[in-house]
Amino acid sequence: MAMAASISTPHSTSYSRRSLITSSIKPSQLPSQLKLFRSTTSTIRNPSLRKSASSMGIETAPKAPQVSFLDRKESGILHFVKYHGLGNDFILVDNRDSLEPRVTPEQAVKLCDRNFGVGADGVIFAMPGTNGTDYTMRIFNSDGSEPEMCGNGVRCFARFIAELDDLQGKQSFTVHTGAGLIVPVIQDDGKVRVDMGQPILEAADVPTKLPANKNQAVVKAGLEIDGATWNVTCVSMGNPHCVTFSSKECKTLQVDDLNLSEIGPKFEHHEVFPARTNTEFVQVYSRSHLKMRVWERGAGATLACGTGACAVVVAAVLEGLSERSCTVDLPGGPLEIEWKEEDNHVYMTGPTELLFVPL
Ligand SMILES: N[C@@H](CCC[C@H](N)C(=O)O)C(=O)O
Secondary structure, eight states: OOOOOEEEOOOOTTSOTTSOOEEEBOGGGSOGGGBOBOOOOOOOOSHHHHHHHHHTTOOOOTTOOOOOTTOOOOTTBOOEEEEEETTEEEEEEEOTTOSSOSSOHHHHHHHHOTTTSSOOSEEEEEEEOOTTOSEEEEEEETTSOOOSOOHHHHHHHHHHHHHHSOOTTOOBOOEEETTEEEEEEEOTTSOEEEEOOOOBOBGGGTTOOSOOOBTTBOOSEEEEETTEEEEEEEEESSSEEEEEEEESSOSSOOGGGOOHHHHHHHHHTOTTOTTOOEEEEEEEEETTEEEEEEEETTTEEESOOHHHHHHHHHHHHHTTSSOSEEEEEETTEEEEEEEOTTTOOEEEEEOOEEEEEEO
8 A cells, every 4th residue: 555644734724833743644646445544634623632742842823613624524535533542552543433444454454554554553433332232343353353342442432432522522432342241431521431241251152262260360370381380370351362471480570571572472372272373471569559551462562551550450369469540650651540349340440541632
């Protein structure tokens, strides 16, 4: 896919030339089925997004007309924006008129390429609701595979929806995902708290072929990789996670010392994970403070993984290493995670930020 991207200033006379970080890809440089966007100018409608833009040192025009950055549409152009949650970055596509993704998995791979595309860990589609929900979220990983869920992605999705749709004061809505019903709440501070549902622990449902050793779950079980035996706990948050705090050789991991790109793929493609797996390597600072690095299925080493942080706290509780409420430090920043005893649901709270919008 031939395309060029640049950061430039908007040309409209109604805006300060420094009003927004914008991007452009000339439609003529793209195949007709995937023209990305063209030069139209917009402002940010949602006040909390305006706040996050200004916290990035970007000025927004105070008296600009109240139109969304996606209000100006032309057929044949793919309208998207880019958000990140703690450096886990996504291209978000307005797909509210169809349950068919506007981008194929092959095109998603090209869009996610950090040298020859826009660059992202995944492409997320905002779609009409299904099964009685307000919206549906689907996502393609940067390798084109489709995961069931994405924790950082659903926080970005919530802010994207708040920008696209008039929520009439509502700060919460329901989202159908491959992992079932997910409920994000946009807080007054702009962070998003998400009810991530119940963790799945039964080995066959994670899925893993490792034999269950605790109430049908795999907890601190040995997994051989290149002659080392890792102690792993397997948790699904709709998508599969393999969490490790130690190996037989190393009782407490120093996660900064790990060569993730060497070891990560060996977990991801291990035969005991029939759907592949995300893997979290965790260091315990205290019973309420954990540090993790992640190797994501279909995306490699990323700066953060929301479902991964949830799986880490569930695994830490199961291994007796932490309380149910923890701060989890990821390379991109911290997430607050709580595995509530009352309803068995995991709650994740964290930030998102708008990175750029179309011209
Ligand atoms: N980064 C995401 C997880 C995205 C999906 C994952 N790569 C998978 O294939 O399961 C998150 O924040 O949860």
